[in-house]
Amino acid sequence: MDILKILSRSTKHVNKSTREKDASSVKLPSAGNSSNPQLYHDAVPNSRGMKRKRDAEQDDENSREPVEEAVNFFATKSSAPKSSSQHSAEQSMKAQEKDSTATPANLLDEEECRQLLRSHRLKVTLLPPSNTTAKKVKKSKKNKTTTKPKTKDEYTQVYPQPLMTFRDLRTTYGISGRMATNLAEQGYKIxxxxxxxxxxxxxxxxxALGTSSEEAEGAGKGKGLDLLAVAPTGSGKTLAFLIPAVNQIMQRRRTEKDKDEHVLQAVVIAPTKELASQIVNEAKKLSLGTGVKVVGMRKGLKIIGALDVEAGAESSSEDDEEEEEELSKKPVQGVAKADILVTTPGLLLSALSSDVPEKHHPLPTVQTLVLDEADVLLDPLFRDQTLGIWEACTNPDLRVTLWSxxxxxxxxALASSTIYSRRTKLGIEEGSRIVRLVVGLKDSAIPNITHRLTYAATEPGKLIALxxxxxxTAKSADGTLSLRPPFLVFTQTIPxxxxxxxxxxxxxPAEAGGSSRIAVLHSDLSDSARSQVMTRFRNGEIWVLITTDILSRGVDFRGINGVVNYDxxxxxxxxxxxxxxxxRAGRDGGVAVTLYTKEDIPYMKNIANIIAASEKQAGKPASEASMQKWLLDALPKPSKxxxxxxxxxxxxxxxxxxGAGKEGKEAKGGKGRMQISTKSGYERKLENNRKGAIQGSRRRKQEFEREDRIEQPAAEDTEWGGIDE
Structure with missing residues (x-):
């Protein structure tokens, strides 16, 4: 018996050709655009509650019976015989195209809208007014607060008309031909x-609301509505709020005599400069040739017209008139007259600041306010700045949309109360209820990527894993999915x-580009340095970009193959x-790797639950899921x-x-335990002693000079012995 056969019995020999074929068949986000950017493709149920037309009954009966077609061997590929599944898919696409050409006189009925929205996991709800919020009742025995269940009348689910193709924006919703051409040139179809x-x-x-307009209580009166949209990352939220903003400005300018005049009518707020710059680029592509001017806010710029409103107010005293003359004589460095302003909250609020504290110049011409990444903008970090800008928009026709x-x-709740309280303050009695749009499962990760949790035990283990x-040649446990550049690496802090x-x-290695292929980006860098790193990364010159959470929100890198959570x-x-x-945009093959150590185990349950929900949305069976029930049960649950x-x-x-914790103190578990370094403890000890000796020498020199000036005895124990590891 051949001993080699016995030892190799449990192994599988893969030919080189087969391995290359498997590698070429792996889909990666960097491979190119996805044919369908939609994340959810659930089948539309045809037999449940669907209203059937009499004219289509005969066609439906004929479509159930397979029709044999003659095989033409000389026909082109497009005329080849098709399977029943392909035939049914084409029929559904034709039905969608037929429905997409609907006019206001030929609306889809509510049941058809309901099935289409459910197939794409869309849920549209009218939020209750602020005065119908649930009341908290305290229990005397347990001293716990409980919330009364809300009635069904408070939250009303509606089924608006869905948009099936981008061509409908021109035919049905009346956007300009130039903007429709710009969308077509950028490849937007589905x-x-x-x-x-x-x-x-x-x-x-x-x-859009159709028969639900009565329930919307005035949302269809031509003044627009306020919207809260919750959609997965990379699902096209930027384009969703830019198209209505540009279209609204163009509709207003059609009725104006001076069409070359630019008046600030829309403000888009983003939490980071990188995201704001990205929105400006997308808006310029969309508004090319339309006459709509988009400007990104920069430090030191002032808004033209913000001071003119107060200067034009009537004043009874001569002193006020003199102050107005002085203000008018002062050169105002303004934003090049813009229709749409994209900014971060701090930049715009500082531009609106006045001499009176806690009072800002108004923006009476702004009718559209967009909060991108609204949960961060209304978080305590940016809340005061965002609400200050919100209050500065004094136009009664202001419409607010929040996206995240x-x-x-x-x-x-904060957004709803702010909108309703602002209406009460301005004396607006009639107004539409706020509409909430949720795509998929709320607060969940996208289902088209692969998640991995890698236990590295210690900090050196994380460095080895990275x-x-x-x-x-690095591959995962299944041997098929590998993390290939370009990818992002996230850390907890800038140091x-x-x-x-x-x-x-x-x-x-130098053959692959060496140190030029890896870079770091954080908020301590200058704006020019950050912009340069972003440009090089988008051009493919940088393969590995190490960053903090500054790039975790909104920034669109369509060719990123993976993300590594180093922390x-x-x-x-x-x-x-x-x-x-x-x-992004429905691309498959992305990989998300999270490295965790012993210190991270108490906080891993929340991430594991998110991964389990994402795999469930993707339709992965429980036997193949990476997050098994026993693992979810074993992880500890952190307290509030x-x-x-x-x-x-x-x-x-x-x-x-x-290695330093809060307030400069050493971290638990020993000095320097959390250092990202491959130096040995002895080398770090010598380096620290050398630095300490230099500091001690400088300190002794300063003390001797001080003694000579004030003629005091030398202080004892001034020697410094260095820092022990």
């Missing part, structure tokens, strides 16, 4: 779920990002936005206090970045 549900509501609410992939109930991912970049700087994110929402940098501290400061052991 709308995503959020575009399918939001564009009809924002362009023509009276047509994650939106908690507290953010939703170095393995840098090799092109950790800088230290990790220094460690990996020479890991990529565990601070919350479930942060994880959703981080991994959403891959798998621990979640709050994690969200505010991150993991305690890494709060200071290089």
């Amino acid at each position: 709308p995503t779920e959020v575009q399918m549900g939001s564009l009809p509501l924002l362009l023509k609410p009276e047509f 992939a994650t939106m908690g109930s507290n953010i939703e 170095r393995q991912l840098l090799h092109p 950790r990002a800088v230290a990790l970049h220094a460690e990996l700087l020479y890991d990529i 565990v994110p601070n919350s479930g929402a942060a994880y959703i936005h981080r991994v959403g940098r891959t798998g 206090e621990e979640k709050k501290k994690l969200k505010m400061y991150g993991v305690e052991a890494r709060r200071g970045g290089l």
Whole structure:
């Protein structure tokens, strides 16, 4: 008996040709555009509650029976015989195209809209007014607060007309021909779920709501509506709020005599400069040739017209007139007259600041306010700035839209109360109820990427695991999915990002580009440096980009093959936005790797639940899911206090970045335990002693000089012995 056969019995020999074939068949986000950017493709039930037309009954009966076709061997591929599944798919596409040419006189009935929205997992709800919020009742025995269940009348679900193709924007919803041409040139054909549900509501609410306009209580009176949209990352939310904003400005300018005059009518607020710059680029592509001017806010710029409103107010005293003359004589450095202004909250609020504290110049011409990544803008970090801009928009016809992939109930309640209180303050009695649009499962990760949780035990283990991912031959446990560049690496703090970049700087061989293929980006860099890194990464010059959460929201890298969470994110929402940098616009093959250590185990349950929900949405059976029930049950559940501290400061052991915890104290578990370094403890000890000796020498020199000036005895114990590891 051959011993070699016995030892190799359990192994599988794969030919080189088969391996190359399997590698070529793997789909990657960097391979190109997806044919269908939609995330959900559930089958439309035809037999449940569907109203059938008499004229179509005969066609339906004939379509059930297979028709034999003669085989033509000389026919082209397009005329080849088709299977029954292909035939039914073409019939459904033709039906959708036929329905997409619907006119206001030929609306889809409510049942058809309901089935189409359900097939794409769209849910549209009218939020209750602020005065119908649930009341909290305290229990005397347990001293716990309970909330009364809300009635069905408070939350009304509606089924608006869905947008089936981008051609309908021109034929049915009346956008300009130039903007329709711009969309066609950029390759937009099939709308995503959020575009399918939001564009009809924002362009023509009276047509979109149809029979539900009475329930919307005035949403279809031509004044627009306020919208809260919750959709997965990479689902096209930017285009969904830019098309109505540009179209609304063009409709107003058609009635004006001076069409070359630009008046600020729409403001888009984003939390980071990178996201704001991206929105400006997309808006310029969309408004090319339309005459609509889009400007990105820069530091030091003032808004033309904000001071003129107060200067034009009537004043009874001569002193006020003199002040107005002085203001008019002062050169105002203004934004080049814009129709749409894209900004971060801090820049715009500082431009609107006045001499009186807590009072800002108004923006009376703004009629559209867009909050992109609204949950961050209304979080305590940006809340005061965002609400200050909101209050500065004094136009009674202001319409607000809020967009994000994650939106908690507290953010939703804050937005609703702000909208309704503003209406009460301005004396607006009649107004539409706020519409909420949810795509898929609320606050969940996209279902078209692969999630991996890798236990690295310690910090050196995480560094080793990341170095393995840098090799092109690195593969996962199943041997099919591998993380290939380009990809992003997220860390918890800026010092950790800088230290990790220094460690990996020479890991990529010189033949592949060397240190130029890896870069770091964080908020401490200048605007020009950040812009340069972003440009190089988009051009493919950088393969591995190490960054913080500054790039976790909204930034669109369509060719990203994967995301590595070197440090565990601070919350479930942060994880959703981080991994959403891959798998954009329906692209398959993205991989999200999360490295965790022993210190991260208490915070992993929330991430594991998000991964389980994402795999369930993707239709993966329970036997093949990576998050098994026993693992979810074994992970500890963090308390509310621990979640709050994690969200505010991150993991305690890494709060200071290089081994130091909060307030400069050393992390638990020893000095320098959380350092990102491959130096030995002896080398770090010598380096620290050398630095300490230099500091001690300088201190002794300063003390001797001080003694000579004041003629005092020398202080004892001024020697410094260095820093022990």
